[in-house]
Amino acid sequence: MKRSDYTLELLTPCFCAGADQSRAEIRASSIRGQLRWWFRVLGGGPDDERTVFGGVAGSATSSSVIVRVTDLKRGPEWRPPAVSPNAVESYVWYFASVSGKAPGSGRSSVGPRWTPSGAVPPKTTFTLQLIQHRPLPPALQSRLNLALRCFLQLGSIGLRATRGPGAFVCHEHPFSPDILDTLRQHGFGVELRPRFLTSTDEIAREIGGLLKGTRRVLGMNAKHPSPFGTASPRQTSAIYFRPVCSQPASRQCQLLVFEAPHDKVLGAKTVRQRRVVGQTPSLLQFPSAGGHPR
Numbered sequence: 001m002k003r004s005d006y007t008l009e010l011l012t013p014c015f016c017a018g019a020d021q022s023r024a025e026i027r028a029s030s031i032r033g034q035l036r037w038w039f040r041v042l043g044g045g046p047d048d049e050r051t052v053f054g055g056v057a058g059s060a061t062s063s064s065v066i067v068r069v070t071d072l073k074r075g076p077e078w079r080p081p082a083v084s085p086n087a088v089e090s091y092v093w094y095f096a097s098v099s100g101k102a103p104g105s106g107r108s109s110v111g112p113r114w115t116p117s118g119a120v121p122p123k124t125t126f127t128l129q130l131i132q133h134r135p136l137p138p139a140l141q142s143r144l145n146l147a148l149r150c151f152l153q154l155g156s157i158g159l160r161a162t163r164g165p166g167a168f169v170c171h172e173h174p175f176s177p178d179i180l181d182t183l184r185q186h187g188f189g190v191e192l193r194p195r196f197l198t199s200t201d202e203i204a205r206e207i208g209g210l211l212k213g214t215r216r217v218l219g220m221n222a223k224h225p226s227p228f229g230t231a232s233p234r235q236t237s238a239i240y241f242r243p244v245c246s247q248p249a250s251r252q253c254q255l256l257v258f259e260a261p262h263d264k265v266l267g268a269k270t271v272r273q274r275r276v277v278g279q280t281p282s283l284l285q286f287p288s289a290g291g292h293p294r
Contacts, residue, residue, distance in 0.1 A: 075123025189278025
């Protein structure tokens, strides 16, 4: 049996909860789901995934990996901002602000997550324990190790993880630009933005501005299949906006945008769409030619 402990610190609010959406918590099941996602997009097939993480179809198979969360220390209270549909930040916050809202409650009302208790605040730290209780074949062990490395440096937890919330830095394994070559080798499009960001508000404006500007210029919206995802049929985004931090003590972030291989994450209609991230010149744009959103 092998146990590894990692200290994670949230960079942005995390909207992760159980049955009570008004009470946010760091859930081991959410981390486990993200590890499976990374394992899959890095080339792990269904049989491999079942061997590593277990499954219930057919003859049930137990997981070789146990995930635990301990030593949670909450950061200063984060108060959700008012969400204006005209602000670029709404591309980050709107869905979280109305998630779980009762039908017919009106356009001005918000959902149960949009309270201080509905989000785990930035600067929260916790320990991630990974316990591997049986050995794996060398090829699967190598792929699991790579999935863990990507999760620790590039991962996020909870609702709207594709848009920046729930991002964290691992104190033992902070972001290193070297990992970007690994992503490219596995079919990802990658762009690391040069601007440094120091607050949740700055991060939200940067992501929201790029989302609004890029989708508008490329003519991609939620009503039609695209790498940004669609509302109907429900299709999550292949494009991830992730604040990353190479020096945890400084809390200065850069924005990494990566696009997962379409054949690993998108439906049949969407997989045929053009790729957005990693093009030269960059297709990522702000709403106006004036530069960064204010």
